[in-house]
Amino acid sequence: MQLYCDSLTEYKRLATREVRIGDLLLGNFNPIRVQTMTTTDTMDTIGTVEQSIRCIEAGAELVRITAPSKKEAENLLNIKNELHRRGYKTPLIADIHFTPNAAEIAARIIEKVRVNPGNYVDKKKFEQIDYTDVEYAEEIDRIRERFTPLVKICKEYGTAMRIGTNHGSLSDRIMSRYGDTPMGMVESAMEFLRIARDESYHNIVLSMKASNPQVMVQAYRLLVNVMMDEFGECYPLHLGVTEAGDGEDGRIKSAIGIGSLLEDGLGDTIRVSLTEDPEFEIPVCRDLVKRYKNRQSAINNKPLTIPAITKVPYSPFEYTRRNTNTVSNIGGKQVPVVVADFMKAAAIRHEDLQAIGYTYNTETDKFTIADAAADYLYTGKKILDFALPGTLKVICDYASWLTAPDKEKYYPLFQSTEYLQLTDHSGMLNFVAADVNEPACQELLQKIRTDSTVVLCLYSTNPHAMPSVRRYIIELMNQGIHCPVILAVESHDTTIDEQLIHFSTDSGALLLDGMGDGIWLMNEPEKIMNQKVSGRTYLETKNNHQFINNTSFSILQATRTRISKTEYISCPSCGRTLFDLQETTAKIRSVTHHLKGVKIAIMGCIVNGPGEMADADFGYVGSGVGKITLYKGKEIVKRNVDSAIAVEELINLLKENNAWVEKPM
Numbered sequence: 001m002q003l004y005c006d007s008l009t010e011y012k013r014l015a016t017r018e019v020r021i022g023d024l025l026l027g028n029f030n031p032i033r034v035q036t037m038t039t040t041d042t043m044d045t046i047g048t049v050e051q052s053i054r055c056i057e058a059g060a061e062l063v064r065i066t067a068p069s070k071k072e073a074e075n076l077l078n079i080k081n082e083l084h085r086r087g088y089k090t091p092l093i094a095d096i097h098f099t100p101n102a103a104e105i106a107a108r109i110i111e112k113v114r115v116n117p118g119n120y121v122d123k124k125k126f127e128q129i130d131y132t133d134v135e136y137a138e139e140i141d142r143i144r145e146r147f148t149p150l151v152k153i154c155k156e157y158g159t160a161m162r163i164g165t166n167h168g169s170l171s172d173r174i175m176s177r178y179g180d181t182p183m184g185m186v187e188s189a190m191e192f193l194r195i196a197r198d199e200s201y202h203n204i205v206l207s208m209k210a211s212n213p214q215v216m217v218q219a220y221r222l223l224v225n226v227m228m229d230e231f232g233e234c235y236p237l238h239l240g241v242t243e244a245g246d247g248e249d250g251r252i253k254s255a256i257g258i259g260s261l262l263e264d265g266l267g268d269t270i271r272v273s274l275t276e277d278p279e280f281e282i283p284v285c286r287d288l289v290k291r292y293k294n295r296q297s298a299i300n301n302k303p304l305t306i307p308a309i310t311k312v313p314y315s316p317f318e319y320t321r322r323n324t325n326t327v328s329n330i331g332g333k334q335v336p337v338v339v340a341d342f343m344k345a346a347a348i349r350h351e352d353l354q355a356i357g358y359t360y361n362t363e364t365d366k367f368t369i370a371d372a373a374a375d376y377l378y379t380g381k382k383i384l385d386f387a388l389p390g391t392l393k394v395i396c397d398y399a400s401w402l403t404a405p406d407k408e409k410y411y412p413l414f415q416s417t418e419y420l421q422l423t424d425h426s427g428m429l430n431f432v433a434a435d436v437n438e439p440a441c442q443e444l445l446q447k448i449r450t451d452s453t454v455v456l457c458l459y460s461t462n463p464h465a466m467p468s469v470r471r472y473i474i475e476l477m478n479q480g481i482h483c484p485v486i487l488a489v490e491s492h493d494t495t496i497d498e499q500l501i502h503f504s505t506d507s508g509a510l511l512l513d514g515m516g517d518g519i520w521l522m523n524e525p526e527k528i529m530n531q532k533v534s535g536r537t538y539l540e541t542k543n544n545h546q547f548i549n550n551t552s553f554s555i556l557q558a559t560r561t562r563i564s565k566t567e568y569i570s571c572p573s574c575g576r577t578l579f580d581l582q583e584t585t586a587k588i589r590s591v592t593h594h595l596k597g598v599k600i601a602i603m604g605c606i607v608n609g610p611g612e613m614a615d616a617d618f619g620y621v622g623s624g625v626g627k628i629t630l631y632k633g634k635e636i637v638k639r640n641v642d643s644a645i646a647v648e649e650l651i652n653l654l655k656e657n658n659a660w661v662e663k664p665m
C-alpha cells in the first residue's frame with residue numbers, strides 16, 4: 001500500500017471487506033454503487049415512494065430516507081411495503097441524527113442505517129471542554145453503552161450500517177481533542193468502528209464528508225491509512241462532498257472530491273449531494289463512475305506505463321503548495337492563473353473578451369475587469385490588432401511570437417521538442433507544452449532545471465491521465481526542479497456534465513495536492529453548444545469561452561486555491577427541510593453572487609443545519625415553518641425571522657458586518 005491506496009500510478013481499486021445491503025453487495029471490487037436521498041417528508045408515504053421510484057428509475061441502487069424520530073422510523077415499513085407492492089426491491093437506508101431510538105426501530109425494518117458519530121450520542125453545544133484521559137475514556141464508555149444495542153440489532157437482522165462522519169458536525173469531545181481536522185473526522189468514525197468490531201459486527205460502510213473537497217479528500221485518505229495500520233484491512237467507502245450546492249458549482253465540487261479519490265481506486269459507493277431534486281443527482285453519479293468502468297481496459301489498449309513512485313515528496317494528508325519559481329505572475333506564492341484558449345476562434349474582437357471577464361466600452365475605449373477574468377489568452381497563430389486590457393497577456397505559437405510587435409505582452413509557446421532544439425527564447429517567460437508520456441519529457445528535465453523563465457504546460461495522452469501528470473510533477477519535486485506548472489486538460493466528452501467532471505477531476509485532484517500554478521482547459525465546443533443539463537437548475541452553454549472560463553475559476557474556488565466569487569454551502573434538503581431550498585438558494589444567489597470570498601450557508605433545518613454548515617461566514621437556517629434563523633459563523637444573530645423578509649435581513653446582516661458591497665452596474 002502506498003500511504004492510502006494500492007498504487008499511485010496504476011489503476012487499482014482498494015481491496016475492502018464486502019458488505020451486504022439486502023441483496024446488494026458493496027465493496028470488495030463489486031461495482032461502484034450509486035445512491036441518493038429523498039427530500040420528501042418521511043410521513044408522506046406516497047410522496048416518498050414516488051420520489052424513490054423516480055430515483056430508482058434514474059439508476060439509484062440505494063435510496064436513503066431521513067428518520068428524525070420514532071414515528072418516521074416506523075413509517076419506513078409503510079414506505080418499504082408500498083415500494084415492494086409496486087415491484088421495487090431497492091435497498092433503503094434510514095438517515096439518523098440524534099435519535100438512537102429511531103435507529104433501533106429502522107434497523108429492524110430496512111436494509112441499512114446511517115448514523116452520524118458526531119451526534120448519535122453527543123448533543124452538540126459548540127462547547128470547548130478539556131477532557132482528561134480518564135474523562136475521555138468515560139465518554140467512550142458512554143458511547144459504547146448507547147451504540148452497542150444498535151450494533152446487536154443490525155447483527156441480528158442482517159442490517160448494514162454506515163458510520164457517516166461529517167466535517168461540520170463533529171462532537172464537542174472530538175473537537176476539543178483534535179479540532180475540526182481530518183484526523184478528528186477519522187477518529188470520530190474509528191471510535192464507533194472499534195465498538196462494532198468488538199461485537200464482531202462488520203457489515204459497515206464508512207464516510208468522511210465535508211463541503212470543502214480538500215478536507216474531504218484528506219480525511220478519506222487518512223481513514224484508509226489508519227484502518228490499515230490498526231486493523232490491517234479496510235471497510236468499504238461511501239464518497240460524497242456534503243452541501244455541495246447546485247448547478248455547475250455543485251457538480252464541480254463533487255467531481256473534485258469524489259473524482260480525486262476514485263482516480264486512486266478509493267470508493268465503493270457515491271452520492272453527489274446537489275440542491276436539486278434527488279433524481280438529478282443520479283446522472284452525475286453515473287458519469288463519475290463511468291470514467292472508471294473502462295479505465296483498466298483503456299490502459300490495456302494504450303499501454304503507456306507510468307513509472308512507479310518510490311518517494312512521495314509531499315503529504316497527501318495535508319495541503320502544502322509545491323515550491324515553485326516566480327516567473328512573471330505565475331508560480332511562487334501567486335494564485336494559479338487561468339489561460340483562455342482562443343486557438344479555434346477564427347478572429348478575436350474586443351467584444352469576445354467579455355466571455356473571459358473583460359467588458360469593452362466603445363465610448364471610453366476601456367475595459368472593465370471582472371473578478372473572474374482570465375490572465376492569459378492563447379491565440380495559436382494569431383496576433384491581435386487591438387490593445388489588450390492591462391492584466392491580460394497573450395500566449396502564441398513560437399513562430400507567430402517571432403513576428404509579435406510587443407514582446408512584453410506576447411509570450412511564446414514551444415512544443416517540448418521545439419524548446420529543446422531552438423535557442424531564440426523570450427528573456428522573460430517561455431511556455432513549454434509537454435505530453436508527460438513523451439520521451440522528450442525526460443530530456444526536458446535536464447534543460448529546464450537551469451532556465452528560470454520556463455512555465456511547463458503539462459498534459460497527458462495516457463488514459464490514466466491525472467496520475468501520469470502527477471507522476472511527472474513528483475519527479476520535478478524529487479529532482480528539485482521548481483518550474484511552475486500549468487495543468488492543461490482537454491475534454492472530448494459529449495455532454496456538459498461529462499466535461500465538467502473530466503476537467504474537475506483531472507485538474508482538481510492535482511490542485512488539492514498543491515500541484516498546479518495555473519489551469520488551461522480545452523474542449524470541442526460544437527459538442528456542447530446550446531446543450532442543457534436537466535435538473536431544476538439548468539446549465540446551458542451558449543458561449544463556450546464563458547463556460548470554460550467559469551469552469552476554470554470554479555475549479556480554483558472549489559480547491560480553495562483562488563477565490564473569485566461568493567461560496568455557497570447549501571444542503572441538498574431532506575424530509576426535515578422547512579422551506580423550498582432550491583428556490584431560496586436561487587434567490588440568495590441572485591442578490592449575493594457578487595460578494596467575492598464570502599461563504600454563505602443555506603440549510604434546511606435547525607437540528608442539523610448549524611452543525612453542518614462547516615466554515616461558512618453566514619448562515620440562513622430554517623428554524624420553523626416560515627421561520628429563518630440567521631447566523632454569523634456559529635453564532636445566532638437573528639432568531640425566527642419571518643421568511644418573507646429573511647433574505648433582506650441577511651443582506652442587512654452582511655452590511656452590519658462589512659461583508660456587503662453594492663452590485664457593480
Ligand code: SF4
Nearest residue numbers: 571574604605608609
Ligand atoms: S441540514 Fe438539510 S439535509 Fe441536513 S438534515 Fe437539515 S434539512 Fe436535511
